[in-house]
Amino acid sequence: MLEFEDTESGKIHRFYVVDSHHHIGSDVDGHNNRNPVAPGGTFDFYVKVGGRLSQLFSDKPDIFRFSPHGFLNECVRNNEKWKDTLEGTWAVDQTVVFPFNDDFKWREGDEGNAIYWRSNDNISRWVTRAPYSLRLIGFGRVVPTEGKLAINELHRMVETLGLRGLKVHPRSDGWSSIIVSPEVKNILVEAAKLNVPVLFDTRGFGQVMDIYEVTNMARSELQSMDKALVTNLKVIMAHIGFHLGHNELFTVLSHPNIYGDISGVHDAGVPRLFEEAKELLQPNLGRYRNWSEKILFGTDYNYFDVPHAVQFISYVLSKNFPGTPEDAQRILGSNVLKLVPPFKRETKTTFTKVHVPIDLAELTERALAKQVAVLVSNESYDISGIDFFIDPHPNYQVRPRDFKITISRRENNHQEDINLIVISVLDILTIARLDNNMMNSSPIKNRILRYDDAISRRSFYEKLWPKNLETNPQKMSDFIKSITQTR
């Protein structure tokens, strides 16, 4: 998390940063990032980005620093190995990772499996093990023209592997000329049913228009199927900076289901992208939507390296950026988190909850972090995912206090997930173990905890509503032990 401390007022301004385009694996073109912890890997890259940003901001009156925040800090503090692995990497908080065109994606004898199934397994292995699971969000990859095989693989990667989005690459997988097709439309419809976003590589503006067209096909099918699914259609066009000069780009981005990632943009392209977005995109969106809701930060590491990432982040945080800190927070992280559902696999646990007054919140969170540390010191336990609920506020008030954590227990081939939510509403901190219904409710699925009267949210909050408060630390600690218990 990036922090700027105003030395006069002592006020701290925070930004939660998510890289929404990043590769793990080994491409047939020679690019690779096999091990995110190795020199030159993901975490090393962020150490360099952080170092360079510190240099750049060193002459500013505000003190600049980056560090893990709140509960995550507690978790990491309790584990020397994690602390070492993640030291200095906190300029970027979380990363969406997906396969390259991997040289290991498929082998002879794999007939009957989708082309990228080995790559998807590989991503899943990285993103569901701590400490990587604290930082990495996994997307899988399919080739839509495989038809039924691709659809089945999409289900497998979301429901069994715990991946949370799909990356497709028309050019590299040889289907550029058939983007507008029933197969691609079917993949978009199925992804919407699973509530996961689909990120398209884009080369040439013709592809942008084709993706726009197939998105519309999927949208009308969803509309006739079940209107509630329409908002689950989430298409991300990668590399929108490559298409500056085509003003239609901003018509495409004003589509309610389409977003753009900026990976690859650099130098004069950075200010130009924002000037044009503000000038050309905003009028298409009307009064209730904001141009900054449509743009996602991403690095495309390791096709692009430290200079691109640093140029972009530092521009968004500079005085030249034509938006507010709220706009900056959206672009740097909140937008992508809204599109990506929290980590979830089938779960069998029952709902239970406890409430404590807010002045005991820190103590309680520390107790939970300790208990998690104790659990994962046992080989059969792991953290499969941690997801924060970040709403950008005016006045920089980003406080990643609310989160969901998944603790998994593996024994033989059996696997059990415990999903805990930690959330503060009014002056009360609530810890709850979520069952399937709660996991599928809209506040969790869409990461919007903000209370309002929408029926879908009301029933969620009714379940979470406190009847009494626990103030006895011993009882609290007993409760924490009991909810992290598997069967």
Ligand SMILES: [Zn+2]
């Ligand atoms: Zn890429």
